[in-house]
Amino acid sequence: MTSVLVAVGAVTAIGAVLAALLEMAGKLFADYGDVTVDVNAGSRTLTVEGGGHLLGTLREQGIFIPSACGGRGSCGACKLKVTEGGGPVLPTETPYLSATERADGVRISCQVKVRSDVAIWIPEEIFAIRSWKATLAAIRILRPGMVELRWELPAGERIRFKAGQYAQLKTARYGKVKEEVFRSYSISSSPRDERAVEFIIERVEGGICSTWVCDHLQVGDTAEISGPYGDFVLSDTDREMIMIAAASGMSPIKSILHALEEQGSTRKATFFFSARNMGELFHLDLMKRFEETLPGFAFVPTLTRPPEPDASWPGKTGRVPALIAEMIGDRVKDAEAYLCGGAGLIDGCTAALWAMGMPNERIFYDKFE
Amino acid sequence: MKQTPRERRIEMRMEEGTLARDGFLGDDPLRLDRMDVDARVLADAGISREEIGEVLQGLWQRARALMGEAYEPVPGVTVEVGEARGRIPCPFGHPGIYAKGVMTIEHGDRVLRVSPLSIHMIRSHGFFGGRGSMFRIEPDAAADLVRRLAAPAWQ
Structure with a gap:
């Protein structure tokens, strides 16, 4: 018995010594000291503590690179x-990089460790992205499983974004969710409303963020929000607009409609909103208001499931491509399109628009990904 | 059974609140060892996990193209896809990220709930979900579905 205890004690002691040695080695040899990050060929030079990942290091310096997973490499x-x-491209990066991107020096910034001086290039608009601790001012239930949140920025702060762009929301830990996560949501509010951002969020079964939003958030709670991100924005033309969305894909389209309303726009625009049944429709009163204030605007909700025989559904049924052919016809060739929704909706409608003669450069989309 | 470090990492990623709110293991006492049991069920059924993956992937693509409309690949089988915002990585550490969304397959009195990630995990790893988990598919139910769709007419 004594010999067993001695053996266990010896193994434990050896383990403790090795762990201490590893810790010391880490401090002695993995101390990278200060390193510089050259941004856009001398446009900015950052002196940072070495050893961190590039994404987080830049974030600490107030440079927010869009990331859907918050730096998990996923x-x-x-x-x-x-x-x-930046060192060699890691195996954790290769699945996300094309051959052209790799040849061009593109990296997954959450996987790149800043061990020595590094030079990077990022688009100028990234510098406009900021982060705030925002306060939840309102939760509006649009239909079961779909909410619209209004997040107000701290006093005196403003967000300047273009209709169609998105922001990132950082969740809190709750229940068995041990890590904070970042999720991207299109802004649904007006770009003129610079004191707040609104998001339309649908509950995703088993989703970490949407569960937090739908079951845990309360008015007055705070969360980190960063933005604006994205290049899905309202173009500065007077072309006829074809808007297509389903579910929370209404979000950026709603922001675009707010912007058109505030511009006093008379552009011809048709918004095809696809839902499976009447229960999935929302913001009908707001769309009616847009029809009244925007002389060229029409809202066309369509149901992909046949309505119940006793339901008084006066609207359209069927899929969006058929309705575009029926209602827009040859005008598609000269129009431009804004789409937001799942891959099935975007891919199907994009193919239909091409087939009807709309050139690719006039099709703008924000695909759920 | 003693786990390798890799298996421990996989199981950790499958826990509740890591990649998905409810995780992938359900309340299954067998945890990852459920894969061995499921593999034996499939072997007895004479159907491979790759065949099941192919069939489910085909159903997903066809149903997704219908933009929310349900369809019947064969009489008595109804398939419908609901897409959601976001993507999720594979807990096995396999490269790639998978769209969120649910395909509901009703055949007979069985209802299968399938996601792009669960299709991948069945096809590439032989993981059908832990018992009690949200996207658990019983392998015999999947094998039954493959048999019902065996006629090439639907493809």
Whole structure:
């Protein structure tokens, strides 16, 4: 018995010594000291503590690279170009990089460790992205499983965004969810409303963020919001607009409609909103208001499931491509399109628009990904 | 059974609140060892996980193209896809991220709930979900579905 206890004690002691040695080695040899991050060929030079990942290091310096997973290496969204330093491309990056991107120095910034001086290139608009601790001012239930949140920025703060752009929301830990996560949501409010942002969020079964939003958030809670991100924006033309969305894909389209309303726009615009049944429709009163204030605007909700025989559904049924052919016809060739929704809706409608003669450069979309 | 470090990492990623709110293991006492049991069920049924993955992927693509409309690949089987915002990585550490969304397949009195990630995990890893988990598919139910769709007419 004594010999067993001695053996266990010896193994434990050896383990403790090895752990201490590893810790000391880490401090002695993995101390990278201060390193510099050169941004856009000398446009900015940051002196940062070495050893962190590029995404987080830039974030600490107030430079917010879009990331859907918050740095877990699981979304591949936080791409940027590393022109010097950064080390070899890691196996965790390769699934997200095309051959062209790799040849061009594009990296997944949450996977790149800043161990020595590094030079990067990022689009100028990234510098406009900011972060705030926002306060939840209102929760509006649009239909079961669909809410619209209004987040107000701290006093005196403003967000300047273009209709169609998105922001990121950082969740809190709750229940068995041990880590905070970042999720991207299109802004549904007016760009003129610079004191707040609104998001339409649908409950995703088993979703970490949407469960937090739908079951845990309360008015007065705070959360980190950063933005604006994205290039899905309202164009500055007077072309006829074809808008297509389903579910929470209404969000950026609603923001675009607010912007058109505030501009006093007379552009011809038709918004095809696809839902399976009447229960999935929402914001009908708001769309009616847009029809009254925007002389060229029409809202066309369509149900993809046949309505119940006793339901008094006066609207359209069927899929959006058939309705575009029926209602827009040849005018498609000269129009431009704004789409937001799942891949099935976007891919199907995009193919239909091409077939009807709309050129690719006039099709703008924000696909649920 | 003693786990390798890799298996421990996979199981950790499958826990509640890590990649998905409810995780992938359900209340299954067998945890990842459920895969061995499921593999034996499939072997007895004479159908491979790859065949099941192919059939489910085909159903997903066809149903998704219908933009929310349900369809019947064969009489008595109804398929419908609901898409959602976001993507999720594979807990096995396999490269790639998978769209969120649910395909509901009703055949007979059985209802299968399938996601792009669960299709991948069945096809590439032989993981049908832990018992009690949201996207658990019983392998015999999946094998039954494949048999019902065996006629090439639907493809």
